[in-house]
Amino acid sequence: MKTQSLDRRSFLAATGTLGLAAFGALSSTAATQDSADRQFLVLQKYTIEKEEQKTALDAFFKDAAIPALNRLGIQPVGVFSDTKESSTIFVLLPHPTIESAIGLTSKLLNDKEFVAKGASVLDAPKSAPAYKEIEAWLMLAFKGMPKVELPAKGPNRIFQLRIYVRPSLHTGQKKIEMFNDAGELKLFREVGLTPVFFGET
Template identity: 40%
Template sequence: MQPINRRSLLAGATATAVALAEGDGRAQALAAAGGSDVYELRTYRLVHGSMKERLDAYLQDAFIPAARRAGCGPVGVFTVVIGPGSPSVHVLVTHPTIVHFASLPSQLAADPSYAMAAKQFTDANPEAPSYAALDVKLMQAFPHFPRVQVPDTRKDKDRIFELRTYFSHSDKAGATKIGMFDTGGEIELFRRHGLTPVFFAQDLTGARLPSLTYLLNFPNVETRDRNWGAFGADPAWRQLIGTPGLTDPEITTGIENQILRPTSYSQI
């Protein structure tokens, strides 16, 4: 495979930064035209006990079937095993548009099959709640990575996912980091070293904007550790992150990282 060209990386990152941060609207127009999916990441905060079993039953028997009937794409369900937030469950819901995201509650309310299947979960009383808290983050898929890519490792019993969020100090810095991935070649470097992406997205809501979030898939923890090591040692990657304007201190202020395991009924 040919090495990544540093100039093309910088040019790609800069072009996307201009589109996202300086107002020419090219990336936004692509999204508005239906070029990129919208992701809803629900995080159910739990306490140890029966909450997880009730949540699993609700998601598998009520929510996922109804969401698919309503036009959502694949729904992924993941338990946090390493990182902040445990015990909690992430539910990744794929929407074709923001309008579809906004209309989903009313579509569920009008679905009699959903109402019947969800009754035990939705009618829980305060003494035995279905969850401790619910957080929702909305994301827009990158223009050049517009759809969830369902991994081909669904039969691997030890498979894991890695959810990472990068934070930046300004819209321009955040857009530059998005550009490194979306048009600058960083995703190609990921694939080269077995960091298999499921989605890349710009966060539209959240406590520490601007930020971006992505999800990777691995057959097991050992492969994850080995592949990250190979990626970090790649001369093309070392050259990229040493490029003025693309270094971590210039465009990122922190990273959050979680290791997840899919549930048996997850569609991703």
């Protein structure tokens, strides 16, 4: 299991903690069966190299991206930075359907307000890129926690990102069952850990 501590940066509509459980590949069966009430979660990782990039991305998320996502019904959106290294920003996007996740980019680029307010990042030149790279993971929320949940607000909160790596398909499925059916999610809450989401890739 890998863990990573994150600071909250900005949030849409509300704020929350961040957790992640990732196991294997999301099959077409998993995406179509028993998923009507389960969100599809996209976790983006921005790698940045300069303070100016962080400043520009902060403004981009606050003024352009988050309001545009809100208009599309995608909320809450979380934006977090790594506490140990300021070169990483994570963005959590909860989608109601797989079609919402797949079609997001084209919808955003058809939003004139988003394009205008986000121009400095969207049209950044090669000589001054807005970031070094973006990575993204598509997940299906656990049936035991089908939607992103928001804990109570509070100052100076720390969010821990957990990534569970499976040694085999069966081991990964057993771990998911432990969260969904064997009480691990309940135990998290009982000991005061407030999860925001769990998803399988």
